Each structure stands twice: as structure tokens, then as C-alpha cells.
Amino acid sequence: MRISIIFLVITLMTTLSCSNDSSTENALSNEQNISVQYSLLQINNDIVSATNIDADGENIQLDLSASSFTSMKYPTLSSLFDGKAMFYEPQNDCSGELVFFSLKNGEFIKFNVFEDSKNCDREVIAITGSGNTFFVLYEIPGDFLKEVRYYLRVIDSLNPLEGYEDFEIENYPSQLTYLNNRLFVLTEDLMEENHFLMLVFDLETKSWLSEMNLGNNVERLISTSENNLLITYPELHNLYSASTMEILSTTRYLEGTEPNFGKSSTHYFAPDGKLYFTMPTDLEGTKYAHIPAVYDFERNTASLYYYENFLTQEEQNYKYEIGNTTVLSYDSKNNLMLIGYQKSLNKNLGGIIRIKPSPNPKLIDHIDLNGVPIYIYTE
Numbered sequence: 001m002r003i004s005i006i007f008l009v010i011t012l013m014t015t016l017s018c019s020n021d022s023s024t025e026n027a028l029s030n031e032q033n034i035s036v037q038y039s040l041l042q043i044n045n046d047i048v049s050a051t052n053i054d055a056d057g058e059n060i061q062l063d064l065s066a067s068s069f070t071s072m073k074y075p076t077l078s079s080l081f082d083g084k085a086m087f088y089e090p091q092n093d094c095s096g097e098l099v100f101f102s103l104k105n106g107e108f109i110k111f112n113v114f115e116d117s118k119n120c121d122r123e124v125i126a127i128t129g130s131g132n133t134f135f136v137l138y139e140i141p142g143d144f145l146k147e148v149r150y151y152l153r154v155i156d157s158l159n160p161l162e163g164y165e166d167f168e169i170e171n172y173p174s175q176l177t178y179l180n181n182r183l184f185v186l187t188e189d190l191m192e193e194n195h196f197l198m199l200v201f202d203l204e205t206k207s208w209l210s211e212m213n214l215g216n217n218v219e220r221l222i223s224t225s226e227n228n229l230l231i232t233y234p235e236l237h238n239l240y241s242a243s244t245m246e247i248l249s250t251t252r253y254l255e256g257t258e259p260n261f262g263k264s265s266t267h268y269f270a271p272d273g274k275l276y277f278t279m280p281t282d283l284e285g286t287k288y289a290h291i292p293a294v295y296d297f298e299r300n301t302a303s304l305y306y307y308e309n310f311l312t313q314e315e316q317n318y319k320y321e322i323g324n325t326t327v328l329s330y331d332s333k334n335n336l337m338l339i340g341y342q343k344s345l346n347k348n349l350g351g352i353i354r355i356k357p358s359p360n361p362k363l364i365d366h367i368d369l370n371g372v373p374i375y376i377y378t379e
Contacts, residue, residue, distance in 0.1 A: 034056060044372070050101065103375070135155070272332075
């Protein structure tokens with residue numbers, strides 16, 4: 001296990017970056033101009049819709065062709081991961097509806113769940129999926145007063161009414177993620193305040209493999225692009241092997257250098273392993289509640305992209321109407337960062353700004369959207 005301490009985790013963006021990585025500069029010297037398509041989900045007036053964007057290294061425009069995604073009311077629960085989106089909405093008859101949409105290939109699936117037991121007191125906690133198998137964490141009242149029972153439901157989407165199994169969980173489950181044919185479930189022992197455990201479920205044997213004590217103040221379980229598991233805390237993060245559950249590395253932050261990517265609702269891992277996320281901040285130098293950020297795990301540095309340092313006041317307030325950063329992505333074919341944001345004047349609208357990332361930052365272009373982007377998939 002490797003233990004690191006971050007002495008300087010924040011690379012402040014005075015000209016967008018202070019990084020000096022010669023290997024990255026060499027990669028940027030041969031700039032490409034490759035045609036790509038971005039697929040995104042957006043919200044307007046509580047309605048989720050999908051749209052595509054055609055782009056290359058210099059131009060960007062909306063693709064007016066119809067999407068296979070059917071617009072819907074923004075659901076009670078959502079899960080956005082690896083170019084896919086899942087939504088859950090309880091129904092009036094106390095069943096529930098699961099919606100799956102692949103931004104990669106346009107696959108769209110919708111079906112009802114819990115038809116077997118239409119319990120109106122059921123609460124669905126978290127959802128995710130892989131291939132044709134979907135996973136749902138939920139709770140229902142037990143047989144005795146104040147008793148609550150927790151379950152993981154594994155559903156075959158090809159036969160959702162009969163092709164499912166339930167597996168009971170002892171403690172309150174709050175998060176789950178899929179990796180390497182396993183499910184990792186974060187649970188909290190409500191009898192012991194702020195104490196977290198992680199359950200590992202093997203999908204091949206349909207059984208619980210292990211239970212790990214994670215301690216206090218766990219923020220988030222995050223699947224990495226290398227099929228490892230990232231577990232974040234306010235003061236550190238641990239990287240686990242998803243196959244052996246060995247801790248590969250521990251990185252601790254000095255006070256004031258916390259990257260806070262565990263508090264971000266969406267995460268995008270670029271092919272080089274860097275993590276793109278929206279960083280909540282109360283740092284001096286910015287008026288925005290969330291700003292674009294990129295975390296480099298090899299160098300243990302976070303690059304923060306302050307709007308104030310690459311947009312003028314007129315551009316921030318009037319030309320682009322920057323409100324709040326909602327999602328980030330990365331176009332690896334053209335080496336461009338995509339910054340999705342909410343408008344400041346009309347909060348039902350949004351836009352995307354594209355910039356060259358560190359170490360040679362440059363504002364490329366912008367496109368207005370008829371909704372606020374919540375997820376962007378790049379080829």
C-alpha cells in the first residue's frame with residue numbers, strides 16, 4: 001500500500017493553470033481537429049430530455065436529429081455513470097418505474113418493478129446497473145414497531161416481473177456501485193453514529209463476500225476508469241483493488257488542500273485517469289458555489305478553473321450568463337474540457353463552454369442549451 005500526503009493539492013488558475021508537465025505539453029503540440037458527437041441529458045422546468053451535439057476541435061453545433069430518449073418528468077432518484085443513465089419513479093399503484101438510457105448507443109429501456117409487492121411504504125435508496133442486470137437498494141417497514149428491513153434487489157431487465165432476487169442487508173444502505181462483476185454497497189450502522197461499513201456482493205455466486213469496516217465520515221464510493229474503487233473522506237481518499245479488496249494507496253490532505261471530489265454529484269474519468277468534477281468551494285477569488293476542477297491522481301494535484309480568470313465580467317454576467325457549474329466532461333480526441341452550467345438569469349436554461357485544459361489553457365467556444373445539462377457523454 002502506498003501512503004501519500006498532499007503538500008500542495010490545489011493548483012490555482014491564475015491563467016487557468018500553473019502546471020508545467022512537459023509530457024502533456026508535448027501531447028498538446030500536435031493538436032487534432034476530429035469530428036465527434038456529444039450526447040447529453042438536460043433539465044428544463046423539471047423535464048428531462050436528451051440531445052446530441054456535433055463538434056470538432058474548432059466548432060460546435062446542436063444536432064437536430066431525434067433522440068431515442070423519451071422526455072420525462074425529473075424522477076425521484078437518478079444514477080448517471082459510464083455513459084449511462086438510470087431513473088426511478090414511484091407509481092400511484094405503489095409499484096415503481098425504472099428507466100435506463102445509454103448515451104453511448106441510444107438504448108432505451110423502461111419497465112415497472114415491485115409489481116410483486118405494491119408496498120406504499122417502500123423507499124428506494126439507490127440504483128445502478130450493468131448490461132441487462134439492474135440493482136436496487138430499498139427499505140420497507142418490518143413486522144414490529146419502528147423496525148425497518150433493507151434489501152438489494154437484482155433484476156433481469158429482459159424478464160423484470162419474474163427475473164429478480166432479493167437479498168437482505170442488516171444495516172442502512174446508502175450507496176452502491178458496480179465493478180468487476182461485483183456490487184459494493186455502503187452501509188451505515190444507525191445504532192452507532194457515523195459508523196460506515198462496505199458490503200461486497202458477488203454476482204456470479206449471488207452471495208455476500210465480505211463486510212469491511214470503513215470507519216467514520218465516509219463520503220462516497222466512486223468507480224474509477226481502471227476498475228478500482230475510490231473511497232473518499234473529508235481528509236483523505238483510499239484506492240482499493242476491486243478484485244482483491246487490497247488498499248492500493250492512501251492519500252491524505254493537509255488542511256485547506258482538500259479537493260472535495262467526494263462531494264461532487266457527477267464524476268468523469270478521462271482516458272489518462274484524471275478525474276473531472278464540479279468542486280464545491282467557498283475559496284476566495286470566486287463567487288460561484290461550484291467551479292470546474294480536475295484531479296490528477298499521479299501528481300496528487302487538483303486544478304481549479306475559476307471563471308473569473310478566463311472570462312471577463314461581461315462574459316460571465318451577460319454573454320454566457322454563468323450561474324452554477326453542473327457537470328464536466330472531456331473530449332479526449334480534441335483535448336477539450338466541456339463545462340456544463342446553469343444560466344444565472346433563467347435557471348431553466350444552460351450552456352456548455354469548451355476550453356483547452358492545463359497547461360496551455362484557451363477558451364475555444366460556447367453553445368447555449370434549452371435546458372440545464374446534468375450529464376455529458378463524449379465519444
